[in-house]
Amino acid sequence: MSSQVRKVLSLILLERFGMVVEKVATHLFQYGSSPLLHIRKYTELPLSKVKESLAILIKYNLVSFKPNRNENIANYTFKPENVLLMLRYPKYMNLIKKKFGDECEMIIEEILQRGYWTASEVILKVQERISKSNNISLVQVRDQFVSLVNSKYLVRLPFSQSEDKPVPELGIDGKELHSVPTIDMAALKRAKSAEHSEFADKNIYWTVNFNRFHQDMRDKIIVTAFTKKFDDNVGELVNFLLNQMYIRTEPWADVSNPIPILEIKELAKKQKNLSQLNAFFDQYVTLIEEDHSNLIRKSGEASGGSFQIFLRQAFTQFAWELVEQCVFEKFDTKAARIFRLVKLKEYIEPDHIQQQAMIPAKEAKRLTYQLLEENYLEIQELRKAATGGGPTKSFMLFHIKLDQVVRMTLELCYKTLFNTMTRRNHEKDINKRIIDKKQRVDTIAMGMRVQGASEEQLSDIEDMITPPEREILEKIEKTMKKFNAAELEIDDTIFLLQMYLNYH
């Protein structure tokens, strides 16, 4: 984690939690784990503020704590990667919405907003929110909640194992993590009618399991990649393969265990809208098996053949392609050609680059050294020991270290993220006056509407914003939308690169 990341993190924290929390978190990021009094000393904040910020950070799982050697004091450790996940919240919600529908999205949303919550309270709140527009019973919401727990999108929060220690040690049994809670429906109904009531599960908290979401996002990347390269039918086939993979394989294994193709065939047959895939099922299988990328390979002939998915290789390939695209966009076709040539040959002399890439000597040289300067290429020099007089001969070989390039690109992503956020805040600052005005007008208008003002009065209030101002406001809105979209897209790139690093 670099200083670039630190800057991004402080912007995110500043936006969501304010200055004090940001200061505490930045201190923890810079100095590593530290006890409470250290934090107070270096941040020069009052103790109560520090405590409050730590509580907030712990609530959102951005800080963890562990007893010091002196068991009465806790050491607080910052978890920077979880802060970055906050940018991904809209994506998680969207994913759940597509897979399980609006009710589940709301459950996830409520829990994300609070960090963690008890099952009963979530169900009550969601039912209350939905019943404003739709009729839905508590039992229905509960079923949705249970399905989220069963599919591991929600997990139980670790809890304190021993009561008597000054610094609680949090832990949880593997079994309890996903065990479905017993929810007292009668108590819920009582709570709905009465003002207050105690729930049986008041100490059982649930939180979002990001890993499970990432697994889905990973599968989606693989499926869309195959869909793009081949067609929708191949995408479906790969989707089936991935779904079947989980029966036999750990979700984050490098290579899946063999999956019998007959199972997939049966599954595909049950789907009605896949006539093309069913008609040429064997051919499609051969097609992906014989593909150059070698991401899905046959592992055995038994029972019609079984196949393995090489997830690690898939992400290596995707990372390559992503980096190539970056080179392509930044330096154009010819540089991308050189980059791919070096990748293909592993080690290559400059002379061969211009010959095989068919680029004029001068340009090839310029581009190669430009790529070298920007750290996309590396030089390996082979020098012969100088013997007596005469010119010493040395070979310059170009090559690529993918790991480094990926890390560099990731840094670039963080920088881009930082720049977009800074610029967005800056644009907001410049137009602060007009935005404030708009907000004021809106509140006044709303207040008057509540009081039952006439249409005429309302339009008078609306007219307080002049047409040029309205134009500016529209432009600001467009700009903000663009920034938000850009942030989400950069996060896609970050996710892919992190997947690559996870697998290596």
Next chain:
Amino acid sequence: METEPSQNDVETRLLDLAKSQPNGVSNDDVKAHLSDVPLPELTAIINKCLKNGLFDLFKLKNTLFYKYKDPSKKTTTKGADTEERVVYKIIEEAGNKGIWIRDIRFASNLNMTQLNKVLKSLETKKIIKAVKSVSASKKKVYMLFDLEPDSTVTGGAWYQDQDFESEFVDVLSQQCHRFLVEKWEEANQKSGGPLAVRNRSYATASDVHKFISELGISKVALTIKDIESILFTVVLDNNAERIVKTDGSYLYKAVKGFLPAPGLVKTTCGICPVVNRCADTGHINPKDCSYFAEWLNQ
């Protein structure tokens, strides 16, 4: 075509005659020995031999004599001194790749002025020639006069007067790609399973060669090998894939990549040339960035 064997035959007979007479043969001797050959043809052959340096022509007592000269001993012609012989040998060893003047100097241990003189004299005698290399425009390499320069020196079909014709290569590369894509689309339109579609969209280099020749965009005749190297650039551009057939030749097919353009390059920073110098303070900063302003106004 038909006269060739007889011509060669006449030539060998003439050479045999000349070899048998180390003192040279006169016109009359030739006429007497090869009386069955018509005179114009004979003259043509004699002229050819003279041009190739197989014969020496000299005048003795007002008669013209032809003397056989061994082509392998060309250096040992009159006037060649030791230096010339040494230099000749070095150049001969370099073959059709040629040798640079500096390398000759190192190998022969002659000083610059002397070497220049020797090279000049060899050049005027048409024993060696200087060829400009494409790899370095100012570098001249020397090689034997009758050798055809290697393609690494001239650059092959892609060079004209030491200049790489990059536009020509680009156009060819685009056309090759177009051909493969068209073939692929055509294959997709026909019905049949996905395997049949895939197999139909493969093209060999000679298919592409035919297509390019019919287009008539190339002034020079391109070989299959030239097309292969053009196709390789298409492969490098990630627009095609290349597979090896069982007989070792290649098949090409248009392909698409796995990923769409990543989010990173859709913003300005991903493609910014000064991103490394950008910081939150200083001249280059995100707040005043003009690239950002352009991007926002798009």
